Each structure stands twice: as C-alpha cells, then as structure tokens.
Amino acid sequence: GNIAKDHLTRYTVWESSGSSGEPAVFVQDARAMHVYDALEALRRPVLxxxxxxxxxxxxxxxxxxxxxxxxxxxxxxxxxxxxxxxxxxxxxxxxxxxxxxxxxxxxxxxxxxxxxxxxxxxxxxxxxxxxxxxxxxxxxxxxxxxxxxxxxxxxxxxxxxxxxPVSQSYGASEFLSLAFECRLGALHLNSDWAILEPVDAQGRAVPDGQAGCTTLLTNLANHVQPLIRYDLGDRVTFLPTPCTCGSHLPVITVSGRDDDTLQLAGGRGRACVQVVPLAVSTVLEDAGLFDFQLVQQGPRELLLTTSMQGSRGQHVLDAAREKLQAFFGELGARD
Ligand SMILES: [Zn+2]
Structure with missing residues (x-):
C-alpha cells in the first residue's frame, strides 16, 4: 500500500536485488526524479x-x-x-x-x-x-x-x-533511464546525466569497441544517495563511431540479464508451463535468497544452489525451495 508513496514527505524510494546478490534500497529526491521524468519524456523514441x-x-x-x-x-x-x-x-x-x-x-x-x-x-x-x-x-x-x-x-x-513496433531501453534501479534507442535502432547513452565506464576484471578501463567485464556507473542526477563508480554488473561496449542519426550521445551495446525461460511439465491438460526468469528471482528473493543459481535439468527437475554456508544457508535454501515449489504449483506445473 505504500508503493510510490513519498518517504519522509519528499523522497522516492525503491529496492533492488542488486547486481552482486546484495539487496539495496535507492533513495531519490524530487530533483533526481525530474531528471528521470525529463529523459523519459524527451528521449524515449517516438514509435x-x-x-x-x-x-x-x-x-x-x-x-x-x-x-x-x-x-x-x-x-x-x-x-x-x-x-x-x-x-x-x-x-x-x-x-x-x-x-x-x-x-x-x-x-x-x-x-x-x-x-x-x-x-x-x-x-x-x-x-x-x-x-x-x-x-x-x-x-x-x-x-x-x-x-x-x-x-x-x-x-x-x-x-x-x-x-x-518494438523498442528497447536500458535502465537500472541505480539510474532509471540510462539509454534509449534512436530511430535507427541504436542505443544512445544519456551521457549528460550518467557516466558509464566499462572496465576489465582488474578494474581498468577498456577501449571503445570492446566489452568490459563489468561497468561502473556514476549517477549525476541523484545527490541524495551518491552512486560513484558503482559496479552495475552489466557488460557495456561503447561503439567507436558516432551514429548517423545525428545524435551526439554515444552509442552503446549492452549484455545484461539474458537468463532462459523455464519450460516445466504442466498438469491438468497443459502441455507446458513457462516461467520467465525475473518471476523466478522475484519469488526466491521474497524468500530471502538473493545469491543463487537455478538450473533446469529436465521437465520436472530443477537444481537450486547457493554459496551461503552453514545452517543459515540450509534454512534459507529450504524455505526458498518450498516457495518456488508452491509458486510453480499455482502456475499449473506438476510434480
Ligand atoms: Zn542514433
């Protein structure tokens, strides 16, 4: 019931599972929200x-x-x-x-x-x-x-x-509107409000045209909760040549989340129940499991693992498995 209600009368707040498996809460003031709104209104492509x-x-x-x-x-x-x-x-x-x-x-x-x-x-x-x-x-x-x-x-x-028409945009909980597509389908970074730095495994900058291991974000709009060289976890490549659409904003390509959709055996006359990856992570995170790997091994076999150790890890893993089983059951998957 409090979703999108102002916190302390003036802050917009949301949460994220975080790229590193650590949940995070992000706090924005009106100024930062105005920047996100303006980018959304002015730079989202007109389809x-x-x-x-x-x-x-x-x-x-x-x-x-x-x-x-x-x-x-x-x-x-x-x-x-x-x-x-x-x-x-x-x-x-x-x-x-x-x-x-x-x-x-x-x-x-x-x-x-x-x-x-x-x-x-x-x-x-x-x-x-x-x-x-x-x-x-x-x-x-x-x-x-x-x-x-x-x-x-x-x-x-x-x-x-x-x-x-279908358009894609690139955003994150850490910065809502990082990049929009132009009419030519190129993804332009809003580099006037966000700095992205693709880096290698040692944290060194990689040249244009190469994908880094991860990308560091500096958010220039949010002064309430500064994010400076924050590890986003995505692999971003800056293209070395400008776009022919005329925009001076740099063109990037992004390898972000691209997990597979689960295909589970259905019951009650259903051939197959599909579950999108973000639905799975929402349920697992709701059960307190943020650091996990889920591998489908067959129509009725899934392997859920975590690097959490000890009895706490076992407890969270058991709770997460039960929640996931109940969720798949509600969707109509069987056994
Ligand atoms: Zn363009």
Missing part, C-alpha cells in the same frame, strides 16, 4: 510519429506494465507514481503481475485491452507466443521492453507476432 502528432499526450492509449507489481521495485514504483501524479490517467495505466498463472494474466490483459505494453523481453516473447496461438486477443500498437537483453531474434518474433 508512431503520426499518432504523436494527432494525440501528443497519448490520451487514446492504454498502457499495461507486466512485471513484479507486488513490491517496491523501480518499475512498479514508476508506474504507481505516474498514476498518483496524474489521477486522470490512472484508469489508462495499469500494472499486472507476471507471477499469476497465464490464464489469469491473459484475462486481465484482454479485459483491459492495452494499446501499449511495457515489459521484459522474456515476458514479451511469452505473450507473443500466446497471441500467435490465438489465446491472447489484444491489439497492441507499441511494445516497450527493458530490464533484460532483447536479442534481434526476440525482437523480430515479438514485432511480427503483434504486428507493431
């Missing part, structure tokens, strides 16, 4: 230029965000904050949980009939498969993805399934 001209405020659009809606995550806080700032828009903007069974999510989407879908690439692919199979009747006009790496094959599949 339907004619539509923008006819309807500059997007008053005919209905936007659905599909993700982890039950916690203080940056994406969910952003959606709820927008609803609170613009009560008139709130009935056309809705967050939907990807932790619910597919039938329930399909029903919620069909009842709402969004024109714009914002979600993770893995969830967009799963919904595209439902749409192709004739099980999801929605008429999307734009799809925005972020939070994971969108591969060219995923983009083509989603775009062709829904017959609408």
């Amino acid at each position: 339907r230029p004619l539509q923008r001209w006819l309807d500059p405020w997007g008053l005919t659009d209905r936007m659905a965000f599909v993700g982890a809606t039950g916690g203080h995550f940056a994406s969910t806080v952003s959606v709820e904050r927008l609803r609170q700032l613009q009560p008139g828009l709130s009935h056309r903007l809705r967050g939907m949980s990807f932790l619910q069974p597919m039938e329930a999510l399909r029903a919620e989407l069909e009842a709402f009939q969004p024109t714009v879908l914002a979600t993770y690439p893995s969830a967009a692919v799963m919904l595209a498969e439902e749409h192709r199979a004739g099980r999801l009747r929605v008429d999307l006009r734009e799809i925005w993805t972020g939070g994971e790496t969108l591969s060219p094959a995923q983009r083509t599949f989603v775009r062709e399934s829904f017959a609408c």
Whole structure:
C-alpha cells in the first residue's frame, strides 16, 4: 500500500536485488526524479510519429506494465507514481503481475485491452507466443521492453507476432533511464546525466569497441544517495563511431540479464508451463535468497544452489525451495 508513496514527505524510494546478490534500497529526491521524468519524456523514441502528432499526450492509449507489481521495485514504483501524479490517467495505466498463472494474466490483459505494453523481453516473447496461438486477443500498437537483453531474434518474433513496433531501453534501479534507442535502432547513452565506464576484471578501463567485464556507473542526477563508480554488473561496449542519426550521445551495446525461460511439465491438460526468469528471482528473493543459481535439468527437475554456508544457508535454501515449489504449483506445473 505504500508503493510510490513519498518517504519522509519528499523522497522516492525503491529496492533492488542488486547486481552482486546484495539487496539495496535507492533513495531519490524530487530533483533526481525530474531528471528521470525529463529523459523519459524527451528521449524515449517516438514509435508512431503520426499518432504523436494527432494525440501528443497519448490520451487514446492504454498502457499495461507486466512485471513484479507486488513490491517496491523501480518499475512498479514508476508506474504507481505516474498514476498518483496524474489521477486522470490512472484508469489508462495499469500494472499486472507476471507471477499469476497465464490464464489469469491473459484475462486481465484482454479485459483491459492495452494499446501499449511495457515489459521484459522474456515476458514479451511469452505473450507473443500466446497471441500467435490465438489465446491472447489484444491489439497492441507499441511494445516497450527493458530490464533484460532483447536479442534481434526476440525482437523480430515479438514485432511480427503483434504486428507493431518494438523498442528497447536500458535502465537500472541505480539510474532509471540510462539509454534509449534512436530511430535507427541504436542505443544512445544519456551521457549528460550518467557516466558509464566499462572496465576489465582488474578494474581498468577498456577501449571503445570492446566489452568490459563489468561497468561502473556514476549517477549525476541523484545527490541524495551518491552512486560513484558503482559496479552495475552489466557488460557495456561503447561503439567507436558516432551514429548517423545525428545524435551526439554515444552509442552503446549492452549484455545484461539474458537468463532462459523455464519450460516445466504442466498438469491438468497443459502441455507446458513457462516461467520467465525475473518471476523466478522475484519469488526466491521474497524468500530471502538473493545469491543463487537455478538450473533446469529436465521437465520436472530443477537444481537450486547457493554459496551461503552453514545452517543459515540450509534454512534459507529450504524455505526458498518450498516457495518456488508452491509458486510453480499455482502456475499449473506438476510434480
Ligand atoms: Zn542514433
């Protein structure tokens, strides 16, 4: 109930699992939020230029965000904050949980009939498969993805399934709007507000054109909780040549999260239950397990490991396994 409510009357707060397995809380003041809002408003690509001209405020659009809606995550806080700032828009903007069974999510989407879908690439692919199979009747006009790496094959599949443009953006809990695509599909870093430094395993800068082992972020917008050369965990490459679109903002490519979607044996007449990676990590983190590896070994076999030691590690691992089992059961997976 407190999602997106101001903390101490003036701070916007969200949490993240953190790139290193250590959960983190991020605190922003109005100044930092204004910078994020401005970047979002001015630099997000216009996928339907004619539509923008006819309807500059997007008053005919209905936007659905599909993700982890039950916690203080940056994406969910952003959606709820927008609803609170613009009560008139709130009935056309809705967050939907990807932790619910597919039938329930399909029903919620069909009842709402969004024109714009914002979600993770893995969830967009799963919904595209439902749409192709004739099980999801929605008429999307734009799809925005972020939070994971969108591969060219995923983009083509989603775009062709829904017959609408797909854009990707790059952001993090540590800086919401790091990069947006231009009309040529290149990802431009908002280098006037965020410094990214790709570094090798020893923390040394790598030259343009090469991917580092990780990337250091310095956030120039948030002065309340300074993040200076913060290890993001993503592999970023700066392209050595400027983009022909005319933007002076540097072009980057990003290898971020790209875990596989689980394909579990279903029961009750279902062939297969798919579970997107961020749904799995949301459930495990909710059980207190932040440092884990989950490997699918068969349609009914999963191996969950952690580097946590001792009885505390065993206790957390047992609790996480139970939660995960219950979650898969709710989705319709069996045995
Ligand atoms: Zn460009």
